[in-house]
Amino acid sequence: MAATIRRTRPPNTDLARLIEASGASHKSLALRVNQLARASGIETDYSHTSVANWARRGMTPKWPIPKLLAQAIAERLGRPVRLEEIGMGEAEAPDANVGLDFPRDPTDAIRTATSFWSSVNRRDFLAGSGFAASAFTVPVTRWLVSPADDTADHAGGRRVGRADLDELREAADDARRWDSRYGGGNWKAGSVTTCLRERATPLLRGSFSDDVGRDLFSVTAELSRLAGWTAFDVGEHEVAQRHFIQALRLARAGADVQLGCYVLTTMAMQSLLRGFTNEAVDMAQGAFERAKHNAVPKVLAFAKLIEARAHARGGDPRSASRALAGSEDLLARANERSGDEPVWIDFYDHARLSADATEVFRDLKDPRAVLAWNRQAAAMPPGVFTRSVGMRLAIVGTAHLQARDLDRGLELGNRSVDILARVESIRALDYVREFNDALAPWRREPAVREFVHRTRRELGVAA
Template sequence: MASTSRRKRPPNADLARLIENCGASHKSLALRINRLAGLAGVETDYSHTSVANWCRRGMIPRWPVPVLLAQALGERIGRPVPLSEIGMGDARTPAADTGLGFPRDRADAVREATSFWSFVNRRDFLTGSGFAVSAFSTPVTRWLVAPADEAADLTSGKQVGKADLDELKDAADEARRWDSKYGGGNWRASSVTVCLQERAAPLLRGSFSDEVGRDLFSVTAELSRMAGWTAFDVGQHEVAQRHFIQALRLARAGGDVQLGCYVLTTMAMQSLLRGFGTEAVDMAQGAFERSKDRAAPRVLAFTKLIEARAHARERDARAASRALAASEDLLGRADTTGGPEPVWIDFYHHARLSADAAEIFRDLKNPRAALAWNQRAAAMPSGVFTRSVGMRLAIVGTAHLQDRELDRGLDLGNRSVDILARVRSSRARDYVREFTTALTPWRGEPAVRDFLHRTRTELGVRRSADAPAG
């Protein structure tokens, strides 16, 4: 594929050095760029020769390939890679760190968030860094040090009132409902980013009292968290990470410690599902300790649940069981004592804990415990929680496979595909992929071959061993 620049350029020593240091071959790098481009809706066909031309002849590929190149390299070395570091700093793009900032000053925080929202809806916005758990370090540290700003009033533009807040709250509630039913890729859930740019951003630059300001920052933080969750659900992990960081900062601006706890817990969940279990444990424990005297028991219970899931991914059965027991105790306290709770935590109850416990023990390769917990989980109506039901069927089916029950496992796997074929969620497909990997001992069976063919044709899912790297 041709480059934008035809004039003779000096060799790109910065790019060549970075590629050598990260240990990537030109061929593997080209394949990864082609895959990232496909995910972004851009058709490319780069080869090792293309990468060599970028290094030796200083050629610059067409936009948005420079950010894809930076993203592929960032994945290799585990940190964001700005375009300037690969010798392509003059490529047309917003700053590579847009949305990663967690400013101490509230006004700077508003500028950071609104700048990110203005870019993220552009078709050509690709961050160029991929998910890097290290990008959470400063936001998490600063939130743990000071989870609430002292004041939230502002005298600037148009007066912000209750009707404005109600509109944003309705948008958040609707996005949660559609996300649960159809996944993060549905048009209604994805419209949250438009709401942030066109409705929330102007209000954050308006005039409001301290009371209104705290509500405004809180609901905007929840919208940003929801935008991050929908992006995470469809596999846009780098965009999700930036939304979560901005949600955490806005929660601090609103003095909403329990929402900050929830956002940080969500960040921990993203980290553990991206393979950073130890970091996820640290984030979940930090969220709990910083909020245990200020958050509702149900909020704290969810934080302990995610800690338990992170321990399970790290194969620490004792720590996972302790955290799970703590979550169950907190849920019992929430049900017994009552008291005010935020609307965004109303999904977490004993049936949800039991369903997640089944996943925890599946990860711990303890199928009997997983199936016992599943018996305690109430059935969820597929018309309301479509994605959740589909993922749970895949989880329980995998536990049956671990228990050497092929027929029962395949039945649940097929039911999972029936549901998830209607859902736009790469996260849900990951659960099906884990199920197909558990089928490996029976891959010669006709029924298994038929199922694998079905997952490839209907969901685009292949066994992990067959899937491309990255």
């Protein structure tokens, strides 16, 4: 059952009178609130006892339940009902701007990040809000102007030591592995938000030297980026956006310019996949230019890769090819000096570049190039990068459909479903939807109808 805010207060007689006037039983009212909550993407299990507690004991449920309760009563009365009428006028939605701030002062940055982490609850947080590319404007501008704070020491509670940092790094490593294998919806990958709230927050409020502080800010920035990535992967884009903003601010507090570059590149990737291709190009290019004297080649190569993908989504083959070639050149340089890259970029190698290149040329509707790059991407091990392999199969299958090869396309589409059925990732399912869209010319074919039915049955992908 959803948590309830307990307050010492008299019975809510306003609510009790309105429920009586509506003619609704406590049981039917609880059922209707649960239905409205579920329609809003919130799972609740309120009962007649819950409604009795609200009316007789003056308890107030967490937002947005007061709003839904007023709606349920309004349906019975046949007129609008204000929160004040049910005695819950003081109930407020979470601050719509929580997590969007990018404070100039490091102490304010700690306060902003920890406040956001304490507010995140994926069942009811920011109900009804959505991703807005414009929310990245101030954070990106401030990071580009100054990607590193001058100092990182802090005087607070308990003394933070290296052992504390090792624990956070281990949590980040664990989350990365589980996310790659099983997707952001997996319970272990999603637990990184709990880690930020319960383990990182007390450390950020503690006492630490400049050296320890730099490392603490960097590892919490990576954890926040991972929390954003897992939220992004399961389609919670507004939560992901806020995690990314806080990750960028913490990377600046840690003077970790190359991590800031990586976070900004991830923000560009979210933007391009939400349809903001021009903004994504600007962010990827900005990340590269600001970090090109501070970051190792592999980090810069990833920025160029995402730039290429954004150009492809925008229908610019020349710019996409140029950026992709730049990424490949930087990867070659990285291989010559391997060993000095941060652990969070170790996934990016030539096989991964090739896999993303298949998507670049699928978007450019060049199936011949897709198939050529796919031969180089085949080295990606499915046991380690389960989601990526499943998505690539859908991409290559789409390329075969673009080349009018239905049989080969369906073969790869079915293999993609075999893999992605084991992964909890809304983002991965988008690739299956795009594959299904490419099947439009063959909609009446029995094999196509069976495949579409399979994706609906096993993955929940609408036709």
